[in-house]
Amino acid sequence: MLVRTTARDGIRRPTAARGLRATAVAMLAAAALASCTQDTPQDAAPAPASPSAAPADNADNADQAEQAEQAASEPTEEPALPAEPAPEAVRDAFATLQATLNDTCTPGAGDCAYFLGRVTQELTELDEAMRADPKGPGHFKQPLADMKTLFTKLGTDRSTPHLEKHFSAIVGTRDGINTWMQDHPDDYR
Known part of the structure; x- marks a missing residue:
């Protein structure tokens, strides 16, 4: 006391x-x-x-x-939680897909494993980026529909013989999306 x-x-x-x-x-x-x-x-x-x-x-x-x-x-600041990694921006995903435009392979010649695997992976990442984009998937209706058609054909099999079997569909989808994106420059510039 x-x-x-x-x-x-x-x-x-x-x-x-x-x-x-x-x-x-x-x-x-x-x-x-x-x-x-x-x-x-x-x-x-x-x-x-x-x-x-x-x-x-x-x-x-x-x-x-x-x-x-x-x-x-007394109010205290909450520590910022690390954000989950967001899918790539459409622009970045499209840029990596465009990098494959001058590449090709000859199905059955043994040089398609890397090329078709890469194009398929780039299309998958572009699909994810378009679905997560703030503009919404409705903005990318045509390319998303084209990729859905391709992914339905491919299923889960990503083996080289299976991808070579769908060579035209994979390359055609890539080229179609390139054309669509060229008509929508706001999405990749």
């Missing part, structure tokens, strides 16, 4: 005592915030105060608890 009385009388406490109290308040506030975020049973009763605690300790604890509640009720 002597410390509280001297503080009320205007006598300053030593700096170390103020530092200890500030540390204690900060630790209590952190503990209060941590306990608020932990899962606890709703019907759990609070622990009773120890009857052997000294009255001065109870008064200090009440002050600290009040300060901790006040600190906890």
Whole structure:
């Protein structure tokens, strides 16, 4: 009680005592915030105060608890959660598809595995980007319909012989989408 009385009388406490109290308040506030975020049973009763605690300790604890509640009720900034990676922008996906325009292969000659796999992958990524675009999939109605037709033909089989079997459909879809995009420069420039 002597410390509280001297503080009320205007006598300053030593700096170390103020530092200890500030540390204690900060630790209590952190503990209060941590306990608020932990899962606890709703019907759990609070622990009773120890009857052997000294009255001065109870008064200090009440002050600290009040300060901790006040600190906890102050708004704090929520840490920014990392955003999930967004699908590529249509412009970027189209650019990588365009990079395949001058490439080709000869089905059955053994040089189509990389080329057809790459074009199919680029079409898949463009499809995802168009569906996620803020303009909405309705804006990309024709290319999305063309890719859906192709993906239906291909199914889940991405083996080289299967892709070579659908060579004309894969290259035709790529070229058709290129033509459509050239008529819609706002989407790729």
